[in-house]
Amino acid sequence: MRIVCENLSYTYNEGSPFAAKALDGVTLTIEEGEFFGVIGHTGSGKSTFVQHLNGLLRLPTSLKKYKPKKRKKSENEAPMSVLRVGEFDLTSKNTDFRALRKRVGMVFQYPEYQLFAETVEKDVAFGLENFAEKGQKPTEEEVKRAVSDALATVGLDYNEVASKSPFDLSGGQKRRVAIAGVIVTKPEVLILDEPAAGLDPLGKQELMELLHKIHGDWCKTVVIVSHDMDEIAENCTRAAVFSEGKIAMCASPKELFSHAEELLSLGLDIPLTAKLVLALKERGIEIDCDYTVEDFVQKVLARKGGRA
Amino acid sequence: MHALEFRNVDFAYSEEGKRDFCIKKLNFTVEEGEFVAVLGHNGSGKSTLARLSNGILASDGGEIRVFDSVLTDKNLFDIRKQVGVVFQNPDNQTVASIVEDDVAFGAENIALPREEIGRRIDFALKAVGMEEFRRATVARLSGGQKQRVAIAGVLALKPRIMILDESTAMLDPKGRREIANVALRLNKEEKITVLFITHFMEEALLADRAVVMNRGEIVMEGTPREIFSRHEELLTYNLTLPRIGRICKSLSEGGMSVNDTLDIDTLADEIARDIKGDSAL
Amino acid sequence: MKEVTFGQYYPVDSFIHRMDPRLKIVFLIGFIVAIFLADNFYGLAACAGVLILAVALSRVPVGKVLRAVRGILFLVIFTAAINILFHTGEHVYWQWSIFSVTREGILFSAYLILRLVLLVVCSSLLTYTTTPVSLTDGIESLLTPLKWIRFPVHALALIMSIALRFIPILMDETDRIKNAQKARGADFESGGPIKRIKAFIPILVPLLLSAFRRADELGDAMDARCYGGKTRTKYKKLHFTWRDLLGFLLLAALITGVVLLRIYVGEML
Numbered sequence: 039m040r041i042v043c044e045n046l047s048y049t050y051n052e053g054s055p056f057a058a059k060a061l062d063g064v065t066l067t068i069e070e071g072e073f074f075g076v077i078g079h080t081g082s083g084k085s086t087f088v089q090h091l092n093g094l095l096r097l098p099t100s101l102k103k104y105k106p107k108k109r110k111k112s113e114n115e116a117p118m119s120v121l122r123v124g125e126f127d128l129t130s131k132n133t134d135f136r137a138l139r140k141r142v143g144m145v146f147q148y149p150e151y152q153l154f155a156e157t158v159e160k161d162v163a164f165g166l167e168n169f170a171e172k173g174q175k176p177t178e179e180e181v182k183r184a185v186s187d188a189l190a191t192v193g194l195d196y197n198e199v200a201s202k203s204p205f206d207l208s209g210g211q212k213r214r215v216a217i218a219g220v221i222v223t224k225p226e227v228l229i230l231d232e233p234a235a236g237l238d239p240l241g242k243q244e245l246m247e248l249l250h251k252i253h254g255d256w257c258k259t260v261v262i263v264s265h266d267m268d269e270i271a272e273n274c275t276r277a278a279v280f281s282e283g284k285i286a287m288c289a290s291p292k293e294l295f296s297h298a299e300e301l302l303s304l305g306l307d308i309p310l311t312a313k314l315v316l317a318l319k320e321r322g323i324e325i326d327c328d329y330t331v332e333d334f335v336q337k338v339l340a341r342k343g344g345r346a
Numbered sequence: 347m348h349a350l351e352f353r354n355v356d357f358a359y360s361e362e363g364k365r366d367f368c369i370k371k372l373n374f375t376v377e378e379g380e381f382v383a384v385l386g387h388n389g390s391g392k393s394t395l396a397r398l399s400n401g402i403l404a405s406d407g408g409e410i411r412v413f414d415s416v417l418t419d420k421n422l423f424d425i426r427k428q429v430g431v432v433f434q435n436p437d438n439q440t441v442a443s444i445v446e447d448d449v450a451f452g453a454e455n456i457a458l459p460r461e462e463i464g465r466r467i468d469f470a471l472k473a474v475g476m477e478e479f480r481r482a483t484v485a486r487l488s489g490g491q492k493q494r495v496a497i498a499g500v501l502a503l504k505p506r507i508m509i510l511d512e513s514t515a516m517l518d519p520k521g522r523r524e525i526a527n528v529a530l531r532l533n534k535e536e537k538i539t540v541l542f543i544t545h546f547m548e549e550a551l552l553a554d555r556a557v558v559m560n561r562g563e564i565v566m567e568g569t570p571r572e573i574f575s576r577h578e579e580l581l582t583y584n585l586t587l588p589r590i591g592r593i594c595k596s597l598s599e600g601g602m603s604v605n606d607t608l609d610i611d612t613l614a615d616e617i618a619r620d621i622k623g624d625s626a627l
Numbered sequence: 628m629k630e631v632t633f634g635q636y637y638p639v640d641s642f643i644h645r646m647d648p649r650l651k652i653v654f655l656i657g658f659i660v661a662i663f664l665a666d667n668f669y670g671l672a673a674c675a676g677v678l679i680l681a682v683a684l685s686r687v688p689v690g691k692v693l694r695a696v697r698g699i700l701f702l703v704i705f706t707a708a709i710n711i712l713f714h715t716g717e718h719v720y721w722q723w724s725i726f727s728v729t730r731e732g733i734l735f736s737a738y739l740i741l742r743l744v745l746l747v748v749c750s751s752l753l754t755y756t757t758t759p760v761s762l763t764d765g766i767e768s769l770l771t772p773l774k775w776i777r778f779p780v781h782a783l784a785l786i787m788s789i790a791l792r793f794i795p796i797l798m799d800e801t802d803r804i805k806n807a808q809k810a811r812g813a814d815f816e817s818g819g820p821i822k823r824i825k826a827f828i829p830i831l832v833p834l835l836l837s838a839f840r841r842a843d844e845l846g847d848a849m850d851a852r853c854y855g856g857k858t859r860t861k862y863k864k865l866h867f868t869w870r871d872l873l874g875f876l877l878l879a880a881l882i883t884g885v886v887l888l889r890i891y892v893g894e895m896l
Contacts, residue, residue: 055638079518080488094806136812144810152807154832164829168812205836209388219811236515238387238545239586265518268589307519310589310610317614323621331593339600341621402847423853431851438844441785443760443792450862452852463862485795499852 039124039141039226039259041068041091046119047283048086048095060086062283068261068276073253075270075277075291076263079305082280084263088229090121091261092142093128093135097121123227140169143225147232149216150209158207159185159200162219169223188218192248210241221252227259228252234269246273271295271309271329279306292328347413349507349539350376350399350429355408357394357562369394369562372408376507376541381533383553383570384543387584391562392543393434396511399541400429413506427456430500434512436492445471445487445495446480453502463502470498473536474528490521494528501532508532509541514549526552547574547588551608558583575606637755642870643685644756648765650871651753657878658749661885662742667895670888671741677881678749687755695751696744703743707736734895763787768865781859789845797838804833 048061061083068074078084089095097119121128126138146152155161162185170176176184186196192214199207204215221228233249234242246269253260264270270277271291278288281304287294295301295312302308308316311334315325327337357369369391376382386392397403398410401422410417417425433439442448446467453463471477474494484492493513500508510529514522526549532538542553550556550570558566558573560583566573573580574591587595590608597604597617604616643651658674665671682692696703716731757765767784774780805815808829815826849855 079520089806092810094809136814139810139812144807146803146807146810149807151837152804152829152833154829164808164813165811168814223812238584239547240387240584243586267519305520310593313610314593314614314617317610318617321614321618323618331589331596335593335596335600338597338617338621339602342600342602397847400851402850423856426851426853431847433844433848433851435841435844437796438841439848440792441845441849442788447760447788447863451849451854454860454862455853455856457856457858457860460860460862460864463860467862484792496848503853 040070040122041066041124041227041259041261042120042122043067043087043090044118044120046087046090046097046121048083048090048097050086059283061090064280064283064285066278066285066288068259070258072259072261072275073250073273074259074261075274076261076280077265077267077270077277077306078280079265083283084280085231086283087280088144088231088261088263090128091123091227091229092139092144093133094144097129136169140223141225142227142229143220143223145217145220145228145230145233147235148213149220149233150212153204153212153216153219156203157201158189158204158215161204161215162188162222165219166222184222185218188222189215191221191252192218193244194218210237213237213241213245217248221257224256226257227261228257229261229263231263232265233262234264234266242269249273265307267295267301267307267309267312271311272331279304290328291330295329347378348375348411349378349380349413350374350541351409351411352395352398353409353411355398355410356406357398357403358406369398369405372562372564374557374564376539378413378506378539379533379537381530381540381542381552381554383550383556384541384559385545385547385550385556385573385585386559387545390559390583392559393511394562395559396431396509396541396543399507399509400426400431402431423456427503428505429507429509430503430505431509431511432493432496432500432513434515436489436496436516439496439499440484440492443483443485445476445482445484448484448495449498449502451502452499456503466502466504467498470501473501473532474498475524488521489517490524493517493521493525497525497528497532505538507539507541509543511543512545514544514546522546522549545585547586547591550574551588558585560584571606571608574608635751635754636758637687637691639686641684641686641756643681643752645868645870646756646874647865647867647871648757648761649768649865650867650874651757652762652765652769654874654878655749655753657882659746661878661882662745664882664889665885666889667892668738669892670885671738671745673881673884673888674745675741677877678745678752681752682748685752685756687752691755692748692751695747699743699747703740706743707740710736710739759791760788763791764863764865793838793841796841797834800837801830801834804830804837 044065046061046064047059050058050060064087076084076088086095119129123138123142126133153161155164163181166176166181166184185200189196189199194211194214199211199215204212207215230249234245237245249260249262250273274291276288276290277294279286279294279301286304287297287300295308298308298312298316309329311327311329311331314334315327318325323341325334325337325341327333352372352374355369355372359368384392384395394403398405401417412425412428415421440448441451449467449470450463453466458466467480468477471480474497476491476494476498479487479491484495487495508529510525514525517525529540529542530552533540542549544550550573553570556568556570556573557564558580565583566576566579574587577587577591577595580587588608590610590613591606594604594606594613602617602620604613604620607613607616662671662674665674682689711728711732712726714729714732714735715727716729718730719727720730721728763784766787767780770778770780770783813826813829815823818826
């Protein structure tokens with residue numbers, strides 16, 4: 039599913055003294071098959087953006103219904119917004135959001151805080167049952183198979199945890215269960231907001247491995263929101279930098295981090311490899327790498343070998 | 347002088363006897379004026395350490411000393427005045443909606459006179475660089491700013507030891523830098539002993555000394571450099587090297603002569619020397 | 628980040644905004660007394676005049692103020708209709724069975740409507756011009772005398788303060804949990820009442836757990852800051868200024884005026 043977004047704007051508390059513009063004319067295309075990164079600091083609009091992708095936040099279509107005079111005026115100011123995810127047109131009122139959400143999964147920040155059921159099995163099966171077509175309730179056998187698959191994907195053993203209360207698990211396990219509850223329907227697009235936040239280093243590493251595993255399998259597109267530039271450099275095919283509701287840059291990590299100064303001026307971090315590339319440049323050594331640790335090390339060693 | 351001392355401290359969560367994270371016969375000292383980083387994976391017992399230090403949790407055995415007085419039920423308030431603890435979630439530590447009202451809370455609790463509370467608010471907000479936000483609404487601050495307010499709220503009690511219990515875990519990189527800088531400043535300028543509990547390996551590099559906890563025990567101790575030079579051992583405690591350590595390791599495995607430095611500029615110097623030295627040959 | 632609007636505070640700087648919250652609370656109480664003491668047209672007109680002055684001084688747009696009235700419109704129309712139809716009097720305009728429309732009934736309803744509108748406008752003016760935080764401070768300060776009968780005024784104030792701090796956080800959290808469950812296909816809008824109530828369990832359980840977890844952490848953070856000692860001081864002091872004196876004098880004049888009108892003009896029906 040290709041994600042096409044043009045001139046997307048969104049304001050919280052529109053019309054009140056607390057109105058806050060969160061998105062301001064965002065135009066962006068995410069191709070099927072990407073592992074896409076969304077960067078920006080808190081309040082840059084990145085979370086608002088991703089919540090549009092499965093219709094949790096919607097374009098204010100009601101404005102178009104009445105006041106035909108005003109409509110013309112505002113159209114002159116802001117051109118028509120476009121938001122399409124695959125064949126779904128999210129600007130239309132008739133979109134089947136349930137069908138959309140079945141195919142576009144979303145993992146929120148700290149997803150373990152959204153667990154609610156008495157057993158892990160019931161919690162993971164929640165989405166499966168909600169998304170089932172009317173009159174086609176999945177059989178017990180089907181539920182069990184899907185839940186067991188989802189748990190296996192996140193590295194948990196069905197026999198061990200399925201009948202436990204999710205609240206008796208450790209923090210890291212809870213997060214895995216929560217993610218299993220989203221991927222149980224095998225969405226084609228998976229969006230994750232800060233999936234690694236609060237995890238320890240090993241937990242982070244395992245989580246990224248998990249995402250790559252499903253990305254190579256049934257999940258065609260992964261979109262992650264992240265603060266961690268090293269994470270972006272090492273995992274993403276492309277990334278968009280949000281700043282004050284607009285897209286400041288959108289490119290592959292290699293290109294993005296070659297504009298390190300620009301990122302720093304936006305108050306954002308750069309990966310450690312980019313910092314080292316900058317420091318080496320000051321010392322007269324140009325390293326042309328894609329900013330992953332492996333490639334950086336290889337290129338540096340090649341310089342040594344090449345000259346020796 | 348020892349600022350904080352644990353002598354054979356035991357602690358067990360009393361939950362049906364299974365799966366408790368305990369502290370086992372823990373011996374641990376922090377000298378006055380030190381900046382100590384406490385590392386460990388989630389559930390290694392590092393947060394329990396913080397909550398034991400100011401008596402929020404009571405130990406099941408052993409002795410905890412703060413500047414030579416033993417922590418008991420009777421001197422709890424005196425100890426808490428000396429040992430300030432800042433917690434993880436920036437949203438869950440403020441009682442008031444306005445910054446100065448919240449910073450005043452601790453000082454009000456120890457019944458200081460009004461003028462002194464005012465002076466303490468000035469001091470605390472200045473120490474964390476939030477003096478412009480005195481009248482601001484807490485809800486509208488960034489995570490890093492909220493956490494600085496939380497630190498100020500503890501500073502208003504003028505503690506001699508400050509424990510940051512994973513206070514950076516929920517922040518973005520900018521917020522993390524803010525908190526790390528505040529902690530360093532408090533240590534260097536206000537001469538406050540700092541215990542920095544974290545699972546961001548990079549943050550340990552700020553410290554004079556680092557300890558690694560695993561299953562309620564201290565398993566490694568030394569300068570951050572010493573600790574990170576023992577990478578194999580770190581891995582067995584479910585910890586990884588900071589990224590810069592990984593790069594150093596890969597470079598030296600590839601035959602480059604770099605030390606286990608943990609500083610970007612030093613590493614760049616060493617790489618440059620190695621490459622240029624080679625090319626000069 | 629989503630900004631949560633809590634309460635209906637209207638953020639401008641004005642004469643009324645700057646008044647001491649205690650005076651504003653006292654003024655509201657006094658004003659309510661005045662509108663119920665006023666039993667003739669002149670008295671109510673005086674109350675309306677004072678309130679119009681206050682609204683003008685507050686710089687809160689008139690539309691905003693009147694919006695508060697819209698909320699009770701149904702109640703106003705309903706009570707007025709009942710009163711017009713059932714009130715008996717000498718000047719009968721129309722009569723059928725037990726229903727009658729009389730001059731007294733119409734006047735009585737008109738006064739009632741006026742009183743309700745004044746009451747609602749004055750209370751909403753208080754919340755438009757006073758932040759929830761200063762309202763709490765004002766209430767705490769006004770309740771201070773109750774300390775003598777061992778009423779835990781401070782604890783009550785702390786509870787209000789913490790509630791003000793956490794209600795927006797929990798509202799935000801509710802939104803987030805609701806969105807997360809929606810993303811998993813939860814449906815909160817369709818089905819019968821039982822289905823709808825059941826649909827809220829996936830929101831309620833995590834919300835309650837989160838509230839408990841937050842309460843736990845907040846408790847630790849309060850303990851860490853030496854909460855729970857025997858004595859305690861208070862940093863914040865409210866200041867009574869010339870504005871408050873003016874407000875107080877105006878209220879006193881209004882009540883005296885209304886009482887005098889009540890004595891010398893009497894009930895007008």
